[in-house]
Amino acid sequence: MTFDYRRRILGYPDRVRARPGETIDFKISLEDHETFLFRTVRIVCGVETPDGAPYREVEIETPANGLHEGSCQPIDAGSYAIIPSAPILDRLSTFTFQAFIMPTLPGDGRQAIVSRGSGPGRPGFAVILDLEGALALMVGNGHDLVTVSTGRSLQPWKWVFVTASYDAANGSVTLSQEPLIHTGDSSSPERITGHAPPGVVFAADHDLHMAAWQTGWHEDGRPRMVGHFNGRIDSPRLASRILEAHQTAALARSGPTPADGVVGAWDFAADIPGDTFPDRSGNALHGRLVNLPSRGVTGRQWDGSCHDWRECPDHYAAIHFHDDDLFDAGWRTTVSMAVPESLASGVYAAHCQAGDDTCHIPFVIVPEREAPRERVAFLASTATWLAYANNHWQLDEEKAEVKRGRIIDYSPDELFLHERRDLGLSTYDTHRDGSGVFYSSRLRPLVNNYSPKSAIWSFNADTHVTDWLEASGIPFDVVTDEDIHEDGVAALADHRVIITGTHPEYWSTDMLDALAAYFDRGGRLMYLGGNGFYWRIACHPTRGGEAIEVRRPESGARFWASRPGEYHLSFSGERGGLWKHIGRPPQSLVGVGTFATGFDRSGWFVKKPDIDDNPRASWIFEGVKGDIIGDFGVLGGGAAGIELDGADEALGTPPETIVLASSDGHSAYYMQSPDEIVFNHAAVTGDANPRVRADMVYFTLPSGAGVFSTGSISWAASLGWNGYDNNVARITGNVVRRFAADAALP
Amino acid sequence: MYRIDPGRTDLAEEFRRNPFGPHSAELQKVLNVMRWEPIEGKYVLVNTVPHKEWCLAQLPGKRGVPVTLHEDVVFTDLGEAEWYIFRLRWKKHTGVDLDQASQ
Numbered sequence: 116m117t118f119d120y121r122r123r124i125l126g127y128p129d130r131v132r133a134r135p136g137e138t139i140d141f142k143i144s145l146e147d148h149e150t151f152l153f154r155t156v157r158i159v160c161g162v163e164t165p166d167g168a169p170y171r172e173v174e175i176e177t178p179a180n181g182l183h184e185g186s187c188q189p190i191d192a193g194s195y196a197i198i199p200s201a202p203i204l205d206r207l208s209t210f211t212f213q214a215f216i217m218p219t220l221p222g223d224g225r226q227a228i229v230s231r232g233s234g235p236g237r238p239g240f241a242v243i244l245d246l247e248g249a250l251a252l253m254v255g256n257g258h259d260l261v262t263v264s265t266g267r268s269l270q271p272w273k274w275v276f277v278t279a280s281y282d283a284a285n286g287s288v289t290l291s292q293e294p295l296i297h298t299g300d301s302s303s304p305e306r307i308t309g310h311a312p313p314g315v316v317f318a319a320d321h322d323l324h325m326a327a328w329q330t331g332w333h334e335d336g337r338p339r340m341v342g343h344f345n346g347r348i349d350s351p352r353l354a355s356r357i358l359e360a361h362q363t364a365a366l367a368r369s370g371p372t373p374a375d376g377v378v379g380a381w382d383f384a385a386d387i388p389g390d391t392f393p394d395r396s397g398n399a400l401h402g403r404l405v406n407l408p409s410r411g412v413t414g415r416q417w418d419g420s421c422h423d424w425r426e427c428p429d430h431y432a433a434i435h436f437h438d439d440d441l442f443d444a445g446w447r448t449t450v451s452m453a454v455p456e457s458l459a460s461g462v463y464a465a466h467c468q469a470g471d472d473t474c475h476i477p478f479v480i481v482p483e484r485e486a487p488r489e490r491v492a493f494l495a496s497t498a499t500w501l502a503y504a505n506n507h508w509q510l511d512e513e514k515a516e517v518k519r520g521r522i523i524d525y526s527p528d529e530l531f532l533h534e535r536r537d538l539g540l541s542t543y544d545t546h547r548d549g550s551g552v553f554y555s556s557r558l559r560p561l562v563n564n565y566s567p568k569s570a571i572w573s574f575n576a577d578t579h580v581t582d583w584l585e586a587s588g589i590p591f592d593v594v595t596d597e598d599i600h601e602d603g604v605a606a607l608a609d610h611r612v613i614i615t616g617t618h619p620e621y622w623s624t625d626m627l628d629a630l631a632a633y634f635d636r637g638g639r640l641m642y643l644g645g646n647g648f649y650w651r652i653a654c655h656p657t658r659g660g661e662a663i664e665v666r667r668p669e670s671g672a673r674f675w676a677s678r679p680g681e682y683h684l685s686f687s688g689e690r691g692g693l694w695k696h697i698g699r700p701p702q703s704l705v706g707v708g709t710f711a712t713g714f715d716r717s718g719w720f721v722k723k724p725d726i727d728d729n730p731r732a733s734w735i736f737e738g739v740k741g742d743i744i745g746d747f748g749v750l751g752g753g754a755a756g757i758e759l760d761g762a763d764e765a766l767g768t769p770p771e772t773i774v775l776a777s778s779d780g781h782s783a784y785y786m787q788s789p790d791e792i793v794f795n796h797a798a799v800t801g802d803a804n805p806r807v808r809a810d811m812v813y814f815t816l817p818s819g820a821g822v823f824s825t826g827s828i829s830w831a832a833s834l835g836w837n838g839y840d841n842n843v844a845r846i847t848g849n850v851v852r853r854f855a856a857d858a859a860l861p
Numbered sequence: 862m863y864r865i866d867p868g869r870t871d872l873a874e875e876f877r878r879n880p881f882g883p884h885s886a887e888l889q890k891v892l893n894v895m896r897w898e899p900i901e902g903k904y905v906l907v908n909t910v911p912h913k914e915w916c917l918a919q920l921p922g923k924r925g926v927p928v929t930l931h932e933d934v935v936f937t938d939l940g941e942a943e944w945y946i947f948r949l950r951w952k953k954h955t956g957v958d959l960d961q962a963s964q
Binding site: 117118120163164165507510511512513514516517520521522523524525526527530533534536547568715716782783784802 | 884
């Protein structure tokens with residue numbers, strides 16, 4: 116009997132959150148089944164552990180519930196460019212193509228740089244890297260297909276100027292590859308000629324593509340693409356005549372390039388935030404991009420003199436394509452769910468079942484715009500959930516065990532994810548060529564870190580907070596990161612208290628500004644997590660939270676590092692990285708910020724000795740006996756663990772802040788975060804360094820605002836211990852009730 | 862670079878008694894060496910029954926290639942699994958079979 120970890124039912128919704136009366140379209144794919152049962156459930160506690168609060172979901176009546184038909188829906192991962200078919204392309208016969216390219220996986224399969232048409236009976240051409248990683252031109256007349264190659268492999272991660280031409284008069288083919296930096300034999304220029312069938316006219320029913328070629332069509336009408344290019348392309352040009360060397364050199368210059376016989380001169384430095392690129396030839400062959408290739412990356416002209424693509428776009432006239440990029444899986448809608456008007460704000464999921472195969476597809480119901488608000492709102496960290504979704508780090512990174520301090524144990528979903536690379540990556544992963552993943556999209560099945568019944572992390576860990584609120588009889592609404600990104604402080608302002616999840620790590624500028632404005636209006640925040648308010652993100656300029664972007668500049672707890680010159684987000688142009696390095700450290704917002712991380716055993720908090728005598732803070736510990744807080748829990752066995760935040764006035768902790776308790780009991784596998792260290796030394800671990808700790812803090816602001824921060828990811832995983840009867844739950848309850856009341860805070 | 866001393870079976874015994882730590886500084890060095898192995902063939906666990914059962918597995922070191930499952934090596938306790946893999950790695954690094962060394 117072989118262990119079966121294959122997922123035969125997958126899906127995603129078209130939106131992360133909806134209001135009563137709106138419709139959510141679910142896109143479901145089935146394998147080995149023809150029908151599935153759709154149930155709407157409210158997720159009460161998503162975590163299955165023997166010791167903590169029990170897993171619980173509650174079935175909700177909606178019109179969508181019931182048996183539905185489904186079928187297998189394909190995913191075409193891999194980014195590419197489309198230039199829609201046009202008469203000038205259909206007349207193309209003799210041609211020269213040229214571009215600067217930087218292949219990152221030469222020799223790893225055939226990879227197309229530009230392609231037009233293909234298949235039996237149809238003329239076509241493709242400029243490719245062949246199986247040896249050498250530049251090659253394929254020309255076919257519908258009967259014969261000839262490939263001419265330089266035979267010399269290109270070097271990975273090196274810029275090279277390539278040209279490929281076809282002379283229809285006699286069928287002669289000329290290829291040249293000219294590395295921009297010559298270091299020896301490996302980078303010698305190469306020029307070769309060959310022969311292909313003469314007289315081919317490249318009329319085709321296909322568009323012109325860059326970075327992939329089309330083999331046909333999917334049943335739903337989408338093109339079926341293969342031969343994805345891994346690497347960068349800069350300044351591609353297509354001419355309908357043979358160009359001599361001095362002419363290709365002239366054409367290589369950026370800017371408008373109308374010239375005799377030029378068919379297309381594409382400018383990848385334009386619309387860097389978006390999905391389009393213009394043609395500067397005058398022929399209006401403007402193109403668009405599919406599957407979010409990386410933009411705002413250094414091109415062949417980048418020389419280190421400029422680091423912001425907004426200031427010197429010519430230095431960023433490159434697009435980095437990957438065969439594992441994915442934006443919108445593009446599946447058809449299988450189930451449309453009209454959200455009942457009566458449905459309360461909360462965390463929900465579509466539970467889909469076909470035979471023994473099941474999946475949960477989470478979504479959030481936020482309050483109607485005009486409906487009265489609950490005093491308490493839970494802020495669902497949808498940006499952070501998305502940043503971690505489909506995370507392969509433990510599968511691909513050899514340092515995973517040495518970081519965690521334990522043998523890595525994989526869930527069945529992770530085994531499945533490891534094999535189904537077409538489901539796309541998380542912002543913690545690297546692409547197959549080693550480059551960091553900038554973007555994460557929610558328009559694709561999200562297999563790990565974004566569902567109930569998974570590890571205690573991200574989405575699932577956050578249900579410990581909502582579960583406890585429900586068990587405590589505290590009414591609450593749920594709002595999401597997307598709400599505050601789009602609506603600003605209006606999404607928060609009508610709530611007296613905002614409670615975060617365990618790990619509100621990723622914040623756009625608009626999100627952070629909204630929270631700051633909330634404090635100005637006297638709002639109160641309970642930050643029940645760690646490593647919060649850490650990385651800046653940007654949302655897609657036209658498609659909002661459907662895709663987020665992150666960059667990983669010089670420091671921070673990173674799993675890859677941004678390349679030099681690539682610290683600015685393509686979606687917004689802003690400098691990415693840690694909010695601390697942008698000038699807004701988490702301490703200045705919530706009193707604490709990332710100090711350390713560790714993943715073996717969690718510690719506990721020790722109450723500060725003078726708290727009972729401090730009337731501003733003693734109420735927080737009302738009903739709590741002893742000084743040890745949270746020496747129990749289902750995440751590492753304690754309430755102070757995983758990622759730890761500390762107070763530091765130098766980083767902006769308000770001087771009026773009261774440190775209520777600090778954590779202890781951290782092992783040698785807990786280490787200071789890299790951004791905490793300016794040079795390395797041996798005492799960065801939890802058993803040796805006093806800054807490997809969490810501080811639980813409380814402060815008020817003159818606006819009437821109040822902030823309570825635990826600075827620990829594992830805090831919420833202790834709330835359900837002993838039937839919710841424990842000192843972690845007691846402290847959290849004391850704070851939420853006081854914060855929710857009208858009275859001024861002490 | 863630290864090398865594991867095959868004679869220090871006392872460190873193995875310390876790990877057996879307390880696989881999840883905290884560990885002595887010397888045992889920590891042993892574990893760092895063991896845990897810093899190349900990803901190809903690296904021993905891992907697969908959770909076959911949630912919170913109850915794990916089987917031994919090895920990583921392929923290549924994306925998309927299935928993880929090798931050793932379904933005949935099953936654990937119902939994560940500490941047992943740690944000790945099993947510790948013994949495999951001890952033998953690999955020192956050439957000494959801890960099962961025989963203890964007899």
